Amino acid sequence: MARWEPGARERLVVAAVDLFTEQGYDDTTVVQIAERAGVTKSTFFRHFADKREVLAAGQETLSRLLAEGIAEAAADASPLEAVALGLKRACGAMGQLNRDIGPRLKAAIAASAELQERAALKSVSMAAAITAALVARGVPEPMGQLAGELGVLAFKRGYARWSDAGHASADDMVRYTLAALDELREASAALG
């Protein structure tokens, strides 16, 4: 197996999450993150606007992949079938690094109100991307919004299971997330 060679961006994400966990988000500076990652401060700023934005790394890529997968669904696919294709595309792009930082990311977010806000905005952005892609297919707005929330819940449940698992391959992120979507679909039928 080829040795994994992380680039500057990946090293910055790992360094930031480590420092947030070790010493707290508020006490971590951009200079410290850059030092730990072995890059200059200006390299940090080529990748991120500030330390909080490190948490949102990948948000735009995720939203774009979700939208692409949904757009490519067959014309007669149901909203949830289209969402499943979007999730498959987005989750399929996640690698071992995404899984490895899960527990530390979770701890850092739990300890910082500011990171909780950023995480909340990330969820809202993903839901909005799903909704917009569905509405573009002619799905009525309330249904598109609901499917957007379902997609984000499935993603979060899949990610939690994937990053908490003792052993898991990159492919398992897709499998866990689609299983979570099925579970939520069944739950929605029993809401009353």
Next chain:
Amino acid sequence: MARWEPGARERLVVAAVDLFTEQGYDDTTVVQIAERAGVTKSTFFRHFADKREVLAAGQETLSRLLAEGIAEAAADASPLEAVALGLKRACGAMGQLNRDIGPRLKAAIAASAELQERAALKSVSMAAAITAALVARGVPEPMGQLAGELGVLAFKRGYARWSDAGHASADDMVRYTLAALDELREASAALG
């Protein structure tokens, strides 16, 4: 009809939302908000930790009322019937002031990334309050999460309709929100 006598907290909310809309969130200071509201800076800080927290005014009350309404539902009520009771309780506590500031609040949020984050966290908190109240009734977690998202979507759609309407009474907030919940329930049956 008795003259409406807003207290300091209400005046601070109106002043903040007006200033955010007129001159932008970033350029508005706590001193300006206090001056416009006709109170001292220390009065501001008795009510809010900072200018951003003005946006979250009422968040804890809303979450508490949602949870109370859900807890009081009959033991055999479905998850969505319980959510409807929570929404009825929370929306019933909203008054003309909440409706009046709607359009300006929307404009201020649209113009500020920081306010968008705070608004996202407010949605996440409301959904979590609904989910926790349902899980306490024995609803399985995925179903509780889904019902939490449905409740928040219904609240937002009801609020948008209420605050955009040319004429509406305080009672209409409950009516619009329960109608939105019904609409979302129907949409969920057709997700596929």
